[in-house]
Amino acid sequence: MNVTIVDYYSGNISSVLNSFKEVAKYKLDLNINIKLSNKLEDIKNADKLVLPGQGSFKNCINSLKGIDGLEETLKEQVLVKKKFILGICVGMQMFADYGEEDGGSEGLGWIGGTVKKIKVPSEFQENCKLPHIGWNGAGFYVVRGAIADKFTNGFKAEDKHFYFVHSYIFHPKDSDNLLGETYYAGQKFMSAAIKENIIGTQFHPEKSGNDGLLMIQNFLTL
Amino acid sequence: MLKKRIIPCLDVKNGRVVKGINFVDLKDAGDPVEQAKIYSDGGADEICFLDITASNENRDTIYDVVEKTSKKCFVPLTVGGGVRSVEDINKLLNCGADKVSINTAAVQNPEVVEESSKKFGSQCIVVAIDAKKNGDKWEIFTHGGRNNTGIDATEFAKKMEDSGAGELLVTSMDRDGTQVGYDIELMSKISSMVNIPVIASGGVGNLDHLVDGIKLGNASAVLAASIFHYGKHSVKEAKEYLDSKGIPVRI
Numbered sequence: 209m210n211v212t213i214v215d216y217y218s219g220n221i222s223s224v225l226n227s228f229k230e231v232a233k234y235k236l237d238l239n240i241n242i243k244l245s246n247k248l249e250d251i252k253n254a255d256k257l258v259l260p261g262q263g264s265f266k267n268c269i270n271s272l273k274g275i276d277g278l279e280e281t282l283k284e285q286v287l288v289k290k291k292f293i294l295g296i297c298v299g300m301q302m303f304a305d306y307g308e309e310d311g312g313s314e315g316l317g318w319i320g321g322t323v324k325k326i327k328v329p330s331e332f333q334e335n336c337k338l339p340h341i342g343w344n345g346a347g348f349y350v351v352r353g354a355i356a357d358k359f360t361n362g363f364k365a366e367d368k369h370f371y372f373v374h375s376y377i378f379h380p381k382d383s384d385n386l387l388g389e390t391y392y393a394g395q396k397f398m399s400a401a402i403k404e405n406i407i408g409t410q411f412h413p414e415k416s417g418n419d420g421l422l423m424i425q426n427f428l429t430l
Numbered sequence: 431m432l433k434k435r436i437i438p439c440l441d442v443k444n445g446r447v448v449k450g451i452n453f454v455d456l457k458d459a460g461d462p463v464e465q466a467k468i469y470s471d472g473g474a475d476e477i478c479f480l481d482i483t484a485s486n487e488n489r490d491t492i493y494d495v496v497e498k499t500s501k502k503c504f505v506p507l508t509v510g511g512g513v514r515s516v517e518d519i520n521k522l523l524n525c526g527a528d529k530v531s532i533n534t535a536a537v538q539n540p541e542v543v544e545e546s547s548k549k550f551g552s553q554c555i556v557v558a559i560d561a562k563k564n565g566d567k568w569e570i571f572t573h574g575g576r577n578n579t580g581i582d583a584t585e586f587a588k589k590m591e592d593s594g595a596g597e598l599l600v601t602s603m604d605r606d607g608t609q610v611g612y613d614i615e616l617m618s619k620i621s622s623m624v625n626i627p628v629i630a631s632g633g634v635g636n637l638d639h640l641v642d643g644i645k646l647g648n649a650s651a652v653l654a655a656s657i658f659h660y661g662k663h664s665v666k667e668a669k670e671y672l673d674s675k676g677i678p679v680r681i
Contacts, residue, residue: 262550
């Protein structure tokens with residue numbers, strides 16, 4: 209299986225590569241071949257895609273759109289060929305129509321919604337800092353279909369923790385795209401998204417210890 | 431609910447751990463990669479390496495350590511010590527560090543913080559503030575605590591937040607190595623002044639000190655070195671203790 213982690217110069221993504229390689233070591237039967245690349249050929253030849261993202265929405269989407277042919281190729285593979293894609297952190301946020309960070313920019317528009325800064329109500333300001341950094345729980349919906357069930361397999365019953373670092377959250381237009389929710393600063397926000405073959409996590413599975421590795425394994429075995 | 435973090439810190443010199451976990455079954459007690467792995471397997475929420483390599487010719491050893499650790503530990507890895515430029519930060523991130531902590535350079539050249547947070551994102555920029563009490567205020571010390579800059583620590587903390595730091599690692603130089611507990615007054619003062627998370631450091635001698643750092647110091651995370659070394663306490667014990675005191679932790 210060819211897995212391409214899309215490298216659009218969004219900063220350091222060696223953690224993503226290392227974690228996928230770690231899972232591949234224990235899943236020899238899948239014969240996983242992991243590549244970090246932005247070559248259109250590698251995107252076309254991939255069976256599964258990973259879209260990481262760090263830093264600001266604007267920087268990320270501008271770098272992605274700045275690589276000749278990348279957006280169109282991704283679109284064809286994801287929206288037409290329906291290949292599985294996992295967006296991580298800003299990678300998931302870019303699936304949205306629009307992101308308000310740094311004056312605002314258009315996203316990929318694959319999952320309807322807008323990315324906005326977390327509003328911390330005054331009564332939470334003393335204890336709820338921004339960025340939202342650290343380990344937080346995520347509750348996953350059980351009614352999102354077979355793909356969602358497989359992706360979140362092992363995470364339904366217990367209170368599992370994942371590593372977050374972000375100040376912006378994705379508000380989906382359609383609540384059917386809500387796969388997981390997390391509580392912070394007096395509100396629930398979307399910490400995992402799904403729309404058919406498009407999956408995203410606001411948290412970093414690559415930095416979430418064994419549970420994160422299990423989730424990556426779930427994605428690779430979809 | 432967001433959990434409070436426990437961050438064990440390892441001092442690394444010339445690629446080797448200086449103080450560390452003293453486990454008899456360790457193959458190589460001086461290997462930072464192996465010690466980091468023990469901590470992450472034991473439930474550490476993050477790992478911190480402080481590079482205290484003095485000589486320039488050995489400075490590159492940390493890159494190799496970071497690269498190997500990031501292939502084995504799947505929790506966030508923060509690396510600090512001797513970080514001077516945006517290029518140093520870039521190199522550490524490329525080797526697999528998730529965050530880089532900047533100390534002296536942030537004081538001497540605050541543009542490094544501004545530039546690097548713009549370039550790599552605030553999420554990976556930690557500013558380390560070493561402060562010592564002088565009268566009724568705290569002053570910033572640099573170069574591993576040797577130079578007094580006279581700069582007010584609380585004002586500097588605010589300035590670093592404005593420059594784009596994602597977190598502040600606040601160390602009390604009065605308490606560091608004393609094992610009598612964090613400087614709670616310093617932690618709570620800085621924490622109340624900024625909206626970014628504060629990591630408390632310097633002075634932990636027992637598990638109650640961790641509780642105080644969070645409850646009284648209002649820290650988002652507690653960093654400790656010696657209580658986790660030599661097997662005095664495990665990270666798991668620390669978490670269970672915090673949990674018993676009503677502090678939300680990841681167990």
